[in-house]
Amino acid sequence: MSSLILHLGILLAFPPLLLGVITKTKAFFAGRRGAPLCQPYYDIFKLMRKGSVYSVTSNWIFRLGPLISTAVILAAGIVLPIAVFKAPVQFGGDIILFIYLLGLARFFMVLAALDTGSSFEGMGACREATFSCLSEITIFLNLTILALLSRGLSLSGIFLGGLASSWMQVGPVLILVAASFFLVLLSENSRIPVDDPETHLELTMIHEVMVLDHSGMELGCILYTQALKLFLFGSMLVSMVLGLMPRNVWGQGLYFILGILGLGVVIGVVESAMARLRLNRVLYLLYSALIFSIFALIVILVRGHV
Amino acid sequence: MTLLLSSLFVCAASIFLMLALARFKKLSSYVFLGSLIASCLLGFFCAAGVLTHQITDLAFRWRGTIPFEEFYIAIDPLSAFFLLLLFILSLAAGIYGFGYLRDYKGARNVAVHFSLYQLLILVIALVLTARNAVLFLVAWELMTVVSYFLVTFYNEKEEVRQAGYLYLIATHTGTFCLILMFFLMGVHAGSMNFDQMALSAYPLGFAGLLFVLAVLGFGVKAGFIPLHIWLPQAHPAAPTHISALLSGVLIKIGIYGLIRLMTIVGNFPLWCGILLLAIGIISGVLGVLYALGQHEIKKLLAYHSIENIGIITLGLGIGLIGHIYHQETVSFIGYAAALLHTFNHAVFKGLLFLSAGSVIKATHTGEMDHMGGLLKVLPWTGHLFLVGSLSICGLPLFNGFISEWLTFRAFLEGVFHFDLYGIMLACIAIAALALIGGLAALCFAKAFGAVFLGTNRSSHPADYKEGDLVLQAPQLLLAAICLWGGVFPAVMLSYAFEGARPMTRLTAPEFLQEAVLNPAFMVTKVLGLAVIFFLVLWLVRKISLCSCTIDRKETWGCGYARVSSRMQYTASSFARPVLRIFRLPVSFKVESRISRGYFPTGAGLSSSVKDASEIFIFRPVFYFIKKLSRALKWIQSGFTPYYILYILFLLVVLLIWKLH
Structure with a gap:
């Protein structure tokens, strides 16, 4: 029970900071002072206190969809180890549950978008569903490879200690997987170069146009969920790259925090240095993520290290 | 066995009774309803009793009654598992059919239709329990013919006759392969009894030949791509309850036949397993892609059956490969996953067909692009369809997730226990399964969104009427099973493992607890947490909304003043980007007619996918x-x-x- 509360505490408190770090980095590159680090928290709290506007077309799916997706992604966070803390719930095969929970959250967001009957939201929903089809394969392959290397079917087994020795033996594989994972992270969390939340034209957006009509608390939930999802992906990537072990709690924990802040900076740098890709180019990005992970698999098979 | 025989007896007796009473339409319908409920409940208890070891007399022989061979039926856990799904689904579909045809005013005799329905249940039960090849083939042929008559109920329509004809030809072609297969086996074993056949040893090459014949013969029924061409034609042509039965039970009988062959022959060469995996991947991926390209809701569901048959076949494939690699754990999980998915698919596909039938009954069209916003006018049907969609996409909280999880689990275990070649196969299958899952979610977001969300696209919307309790009750039953199977999966999991026992040397209980039931319990725990989180958020929202204002406005139309419902994203446009990505395998085409001039008229756009195996x-x-x-x-x-x-x-x- 205490581990569950601790885990939930981290999941509730930390993620918006990551968004703040990204914004700050982008502001630095643009030569501005930028919003304070804690701006995402202020935004979420502000939205939580606001009233909502609902379309007369919409049903309960529009109103509750964002809440469902927040709850489901929080539950997905429960099976994922964070920093040096094992997941409160872990079992063989929780990899699959994790990915399917993300899928469930997405399904309800897509339905909520279609519920408005707006063609913009339909467009966003359609793009989100299409691109996530492709990134889902990559996530599955990556996690399969990691499971194969760490010989465990549970996320805690993989990301806490399972990969530490693999860096010595099959480093290149892990580099490929990390690269592929980073690309998927960008696309799943609608960052540049896949999606640009700050553009002024709805026609070019993916995720942002899908949530165009939400307001008030629902929008707050969406904002928080976005941060949470980024945090979950980031924590997987950082744990994998650092090869964390469940011992030496303070040192490893410090590494993790530095790692995840570093990830925020890297994403910020990527966002500052790149422009958004044209929509049909996004596919190539996803293909290359897939190809990275297929290469990683081939390297494993050729070396025969299993 | 007495239970099963009495259930079959009720079926048979009711057939004669209904035919005798055929002139009294109402009376014979009530006879149908009563006998259906009685026979299905009896059969259900029999199947459940066998799966829980409470029934021990499992065989019934009656010598010398059909030419050449004896009448020998028996239930093993495998048969019992399929009987379970047969009786549950035919009960639900039958009650729905009773309600559906109540106000039928056409020229057909409904009593004959209902007695054929009962006869179909009877012969399917015979196919599932036959232990003699001749009896099996006789029942198999009867099943085909009877279902043909059921499918062509509306035979005044040209396309229904065409579809029925195609169905008959396709399945007969399959039967040819089956007769050849059983003949070869009978000659080799010296007997047509399955027991004797199982005792003799089959050389690997011969087993391979038998396997190919079985895949061709049973695959036509199951709808493996490219043998599936009858399937998307027959499902929309049949009345709704028959489509549900076709998709839920009849195509699964093909899967049953294949599994039965695997229990009899035992050892196969490796390429048989690879063949199954390949069929599974092709059927799964192409099935869902074709489904995405459909505009008619029943056709979409029919192609989804092919996709799910693909998932089931993937489970069977990993089961067989595990068996060949002597990894009994992998094999056991794979087979059980296939069985569980068979059951789950029967339940949620039955639900989807029935609720789609209600939609069609209300709107008098199957075109998804002419619907929209139906959740408000058909709330029951809409929410039942939503439950079915969530289940078929394999999303957590519903039963589809448990079987897909188990299938993934089998492949991941395979990755750990196979050699490099096996790992490669397993990884390809995992990628395919992931793709199938994503595409299925997209497809049902499209279907549910286009039909039930947004506003109505129809040019002349009428006031739609929700069906009454007779139509809702079977759907509610199936939806309840979907939810129960997703939240408390232990019972169905143990039934599935029990059903898979004839195919492996492992015994279920001790292995089951460790590898499957504990994780399944954990899944329930996580889902429970998710529900708690949701309730908390919902409460917070309730409280915070007390002090805030809620506005209700039109959906923002980007400042455009004359927004109409035709501006919404349609089902076709929703599926277009992903079909463009996969345009080669499904030969996706969009044709537009743009008219020019000062007074343009008659512009249009049409998109279509073409079934490559047909062409x-x-x-x-x-x-x-x-x-x-x-x-x-x-x-x-x-x-x-x-x-x-x-x-x-x-x-x-x-x-x-x-x-x-």
Whole structure:
């Protein structure tokens, strides 16, 4: 029970900071002072206190969809180890549950978008569903490879200690997987170069146009969920790259925090240095993520290290 | 066994009763309802009793009653598992059919239809329990013929007759392979009894030959791509409750046949497993892609059946490969996953077909792009369809997730226990399964969104009427099973493992607890947490909304003043980007007619996918057969003396052959 509360505490408190770090980095590159680090928290709290506007077309799916997706992604966070803390719930095969929970959250967001009957939201929903089809394969392959290397079917087994020795033996594989994972992270969390939340034209957006009509608390939930999802992906990537072990709690924990802040900076740098890709180019990005992970698999098979 | 026999007896008796009472339409319908409930409940208890070891007399023999062979039926856990799904689904679909045809005013005799329905249940039960190849084939053929009559209920329509004809031809072609297969096995084993057949050893090459025949024969029924062409035609043509039964039970009988062969023959070469995986991947991915390209809701569901058959076949494939690699754990999980998905698919696909039927009954159209916003006017149907969609996408909280999880689990175990070649196969299958899952979610977001969300796109929307309790109750039953199977999966999991026992040497209980039931319990725990989180958020929202204002406005139309419902994203446009990505395998085409001039009229856009196996495989084959028949037409002159001459000629030839 205490581990569950601790885990939930981290999941509730930390993620918006990551968004703040990204914004700050982008502001630095643009030569501005930028919003304070804690701006995402202020935004979420502000939205939580606001009233909502609902379309007369919409049903309960529009109103509750964002809440469902927040709850489901929080539950997905429960099976994922964070920093040096094992997941409160872990079992063989929780990899699959994790990915399917993300899928469930997405399904309800897509339905909520279609519920408005707006063609913009339909467009966003359609793009989100299409691109996530492709990134889902990559996530599955990556996690399969990691499971194969760490010989465990549970996320805690993989990301806490399972990969530490693999860096010595099959480093290149892990580099490929990390690269592929980073690309998927960008696309799943609608960052540049896949999606640009700050553009002024709805026609070019993916995720942002899908949530165009939400307001008030629902929008707050969406904002928080976005941060949470980024945090979950980031924590997987950082744990994998650092090869964390469940011992030496303070040192490893410090590494993790530095790692995840570093990830925020890297994403910020990527966002500052790149422009958004044209929509049909996004596919190539996803293909290359897939190809990275297929290469990683081939390297494993050729070396025969299993 | 007594239970099953009495259930079958009720079926048989009700057939005669209904035919006798056929003139009294109402009375015979009520006879149907009563006998259906009685026979299905009896059969259900029998199947559940076998799966929980409470029933021990498992065989019934009655010597010398059909020519050449004995009448021998028996239930093992495998049969019991399929009987379970047969009785549950035919109960639900039958009650729905009773309600659906209540106000039928056409020329067909409904009593005959209902007695055929009962006969179908009877012969399917016979197929599932037959332990003799001749009996099996007789029941199999009966099943095909009876279901043909059920499918062509609306046979005043040309396309229904066409679809029925195609169905009959396709499954007969399959039966040809089956007769050949059982003949070869019978000659090899010296008996047509399955027990005797299982005792003899089959050389690997011979087993491979049998396997190919079985895949061809049973695969036509199951709807493996490219043998599936009858399936998307027959499902929309049939009345709704028959489509549900076709998709839920009938195509699964093909899967049952394949599994039965695997229990009899035992050892197969590795390429058989790879063949199954390949079929699974092709059927799964292409099935869902074709489904995405459909505009008609029943056709979409029919293609989804092919996709799910693909997932089931993937489970069977990993089961067989695990068996070949002597990894009994992997094999056991794989087979059980296939069985569980068979059951789950029967339940949620039945639910989806029934609720789609309600939609069609209310709107009088199956075109998704002419619907929209139906959740408000058909709330029950809409929410039941939503439950079915969530289940079929394999999303957590519903039963589809448990079986997909188990299938993934089998492949991941395979990754750990196989050699490099096996790992490669397993990884390819995992990627395919992930793709299938994503595409299925997209497809049902499209279907549910286009039909139930947004506003109505129809040019003349009428006031739609929700169906009554007789139509809702079977759907509610199936939806409840979906939810129960997702939240408390332990019972169905243990049934599935029990059902898979005839195929492996492992015994279920001790292995089950460790590897499957504990994780399944954990899944429930996580889902429970998710529900708690949701309730907390919902409460927070309730409280915070007390002090805030809520506005209700029109959906923002980007400042455009005359927004109409035709501006919404349609089902076709929703599926377009992903179909563009996969345009090669499904030959996706968009054709637009843009009219020019000062007063443009008649612009249009149409998109379509083409079934490659129909165009590239079946059309040339049928064309060839047609040409051949035409070339031989001169034999059939229609002039009687010629035919007498043929007989004489044949007799002379036989005489000469005998004299030599």
